[in-house]
Amino acid sequence: MEKQLSNTADRELHLKRVFNAPIALVWEVWTNPDHIRNWWGPNGFTNTIHKMDVKPGGEWDLTMHGPDGTDYKNASIYKEVIKHERLVYEHISGPKFLATITFTADGENTTIDWHMLFESKEQFEQVVKTFKADEGLKQNLEKLQQYIVNGSKTTNNDTQPVIVERTYDAHIATVWEAITDKDRMKQWYFDLKEFRPEVGFEFSFNGGPEDRTYLHVCMITQVIPGRKLVHSWRYDGYEGISFVTFELFDEGGKTRLKLTHEGLESFPADQPDFAKKNFMEGWTHIIGTSLKGYLEK
Numbered sequence: 001m002e003k004q005l006s007n008t009a010d011r012e013l014h015l016k017r018v019f020n021a022p023i024a025l026v027w028e029v030w031t032n033p034d035h036i037r038n039w040w041g042p043n044g045f046t047n048t049i050h051k052m053d054v055k056p057g058g059e060w061d062l063t064m065h066g067p068d069g070t071d072y073k074n075a076s077i078y079k080e081v082i083k084h085e086r087l088v089y090e091h092i093s094g095p096k097f098l099a100t101i102t103f104t105a106d107g108e109n110t111t112i113d114w115h116m117l118f119e120s121k122e123q124f125e126q127v128v129k130t131f132k133a134d135e136g137l138k139q140n141l142e143k144l145q146q147y148i149v150n151g152s153k154t155t156n157n158d159t160q161p162v163i164v165e166r167t168y169d170a171h172i173a174t175v176w177e178a179i180t181d182k183d184r185m186k187q188w189y190f191d192l193k194e195f196r197p198e199v200g201f202e203f204s205f206n207g208g209p210e211d212r213t214y215l216h217v218c219m220i221t222q223v224i225p226g227r228k229l230v231h232s233w234r235y236d237g238y239e240g241i242s243f244v245t246f247e248l249f250d251e252g253g254k255t256r257l258k259l260t261h262e263g264l265e266s267f268p269a270d271q272p273d274f275a276k277k278n279f280m281e282g283w284t285h286i287i288g289t290s291l292k293g294y295l296e297k
Helices: 002-011 023-031 121-131 133-154 172-180 276-296
Strands: 012-019 046-052 059-065 071-082 086-091 097-106 109-118 162-168 202-207 214-224 228-235 242-251 254-262
Touching: 002 012, 002 109, 002 121, 012 121, 012 133, 023 097, 023 109, 023 133, 109 121, 109 133, 121 133, 162 276, 172 242, 172 254, 172 276, 254 276
Parallel strands: none
Antiparallel strands: 012 109, 046 059, 059 071, 071 086, 086 097, 097 109, 162 254, 202 214, 214 228, 228 242, 242 254
16 A cells, blocks of 8 residues: 555645535535536636536536636546545546545534546646646635535525526627627517627616516626627616626537626515516526527527
8 A cells, every 4th residue: 555655646636624514515515516616616717517417427527617718628427426425536538637535524524535646647747837736726625615604505595696508509700799789689689779899888778577667777897709798787766786797608610608697686675576586587588599599590
């Protein structure tokens, strides 16, 4: 055993941390895609979980979105899954490594022992030097700690944003035009009097249930041509402001759109029309049915 350890010590990453949370909760945020997408990766990264089948032989496919907009696709295979004890998975897309996460309960606390074994010393050194994997692992555990303390307790309440993602059989330039050209927008969205994808541009429209409407007042706050559009969203005469983000990702000729609507909790709680479920239903129809139908007709 000592000889084996000495032979692998130059290609290992190993961190241990105690979390002030019961083992059932820590296990849940590690194995539920609705949780892990919120904390996985170094600082500034977000995630899209494509598949997460937590069982021996199951696949875990995700795309990590870097702060600069770069996408990092990851593919792993679970080798061992023992509930509340151990997760072992093999990262099969470069860089290749074997990760072992051990969970140990100590009363209401849980210790995580995270071990990564790379294929070679050269690969390990490259990952540490190029991607700062050692620092990234520390940041990942810190994000996990913060999520356990704050995020996981509110996963199902109205402080969480609405997120809807769809992939279209259309080029990214076509999708960008569809979400920024008012003549195209009126065919799947609202009939806007004017719209320009320019920071500071203000636009408004009426919308709501059939028997009552609300004046929506919006302003463009961020534009990355062909990639990202952000605008504020509020209701004339009511308190609160929210923000809608459209992000586009090239998927080999197809386009994945991620819509995020955050800040909904700032709207008056006594207005049923502003309930989160209505936004989820609305955006699911708009992004998943109307826009998809327009792009793929």
